[in-house]
Amino acid sequence: MNTKTFKIGFSKLSKIKFLESIDFFRRSESDNGSNVSLASFQVMVEKEITDHIRNWRFIILFTIIALACLGTLFSTLSDSAKTLAENNSESTFFFLNLFTKSDGTLPSFFVFVGFLGPLFGISLGFDAISSEQNKGTLSRIMAQPIPRDYIINAKFLAGIIVISVMLFTLSFLVLGAGLVALGIPPTAEEFMRIIIYTVLSIVYVSFWLNLSIMFSIRFKQPATSALLGLAVWLFFTIFYPLIVNVIIKGFEPSKFASQSKIFIYQKLKFYLVQIMPNELFNEITSALLVPSVRSLGPLTMEQMHGAIPSTLSIGQSLLLVWPQVTGLLALTLLCFLFSYVIFMKREIRSRG
Numbered sequence: 001m002n003t004k005t006f007k008i009g010f011s012k013l014s015k016i017k018f019l020e021s022i023d024f025f026r027r028s029e030s031d032n033g034s035n036v037s038l039a040s041f042q043v044m045v046e047k048e049i050t051d052h053i054r055n056w057r058f059i060i061l062f063t064i065i066a067l068a069c070l071g072t073l074f075s076t077l078s079d080s081a082k083t084l085a086e087n088n089s090e091s092t093f094f095f096l097n098l099f100t101k102s103d104g105t106l107p108s109f110f111v112f113v114g115f116l117g118p119l120f121g122i123s124l125g126f127d128a129i130s131s132e133q134n135k136g137t138l139s140r141i142m143a144q145p146i147p148r149d150y151i152i153n154a155k156f157l158a159g160i161i162v163i164s165v166m167l168f169t170l171s172f173l174v175l176g177a178g179l180v181a182l183g184i185p186p187t188a189e190e191f192m193r194i195i196i197y198t199v200l201s202i203v204y205v206s207f208w209l210n211l212s213i214m215f216s217i218r219f220k221q222p223a224t225s226a227l228l229g230l231a232v233w234l235f236f237t238i239f240y241p242l243i244v245n246v247i248i249k250g251f252e253p254s255k256f257a258s259q260s261k262i263f264i265y266q267k268l269k270f271y272l273v274q275i276m277p278n279e280l281f282n283e284i285t286s287a288l289l290v291p292s293v294r295s296l297g298p299l300t301m302e303q304m305h306g307a308i309p310s311t312l313s314i315g316q317s318l319l320l321v322w323p324q325v326t327g328l329l330a331l332t333l334l335c336f337l338f339s340y341v342i343f344m345k346r347e348i349r350s351r352g
Contacts, residue, residue: 041150048158052124061120062166068112069170073098075105077181093291093311095178095186096193100289109174110285113167113201114278115237121208122229124162127222128155128213129343134220152213152343156336159209164202171198189314196318197288200325203332204281208233210335217343236276244272270296277331280324287321288314296320 052058076098102108107115129152132138141151171194179185186194211232215225248269253261273279287293291311312320 040146041154044150044154045158045161048154049161052158052162057123058162061123065112065116065120065166066170068106068116069109069174072102072106072109072112073174073177076101077177093190094182095175095190096289096291098174098178099194099197110289114281114285117201117205118208118233118278120166121163121205122212122226122233124159125155125209125212126216126226126229129216130220130222130225149340149344152340155213156210160202160206163205163209167198167201167205192314193288193317197285200281200284200328203328204277207277207328207332207335210332210339214335214339214342217339217346236278240276241273244269247272274327277328280328283324284321284328287317291317
């Protein structure tokens, strides 16, 4: 076919057919662009996960947490016969006792997770954005045809995946060790309690991850964001309880005070510590892993009268700690929201 014949054939195409073909091409190009965009986001997440795993900071902290939890596990298993013989209500929850009990030489498993988990989350996020900007790679990434929020979302998702893999690995390791020691599998209720506890542990560590990423976005130096994250952790772990004790001591009723005044005092003390993320996590853990816990706050004599000392079902335990679970989720989502807004509004320039 020569050029003249081609031009004549093209000129005979109707206008409607031509417009329909253009519209079809645009739709296919748009779909292809979305697939490429999602593929680029997946590549970014995989790159962040690889960076975390190959980082010596991650390897050292993961080794410390794993060795601490394994030491607690072996010390608990060595005393497993005594744990099973304590009483009938606790011996039926042998696998839960592996997470909460200890022989006194080391803290229990959930104490190590509650103490070292924030350090792990802070270590994953304190240089997430600031190091990229200082190296000049952040502006190069943003020059690519990808949405800007993919960068911050990839940082969050990769950190959460690494945290999830670590915590589920440790939890299943404890379950496997208990299975070998006892010879029988855990009950369905025990397994569900441990899974829910692990998921909420991921939320708790993710709060510190989001907080450290927010500091990394706000401040250009990784050392500054790391120190601020550690300062917040130390404040809620050590200093805030001391401040609460000083405040509460000023409202402490006398020994001749009425029951209503004592109850109000206990309520005030209970509410003041509810803003602490570690206290929320400890209350959630105590209710989920110890089914005999029936209340977290102070109770009146009327509420205690006639109460039957028995264990709660998993649904009742979740209802008991639902306010704490909601508070922990709210704190985590707020940190993510603040980080997202600050990053999207921040002006990022390449280092010349």
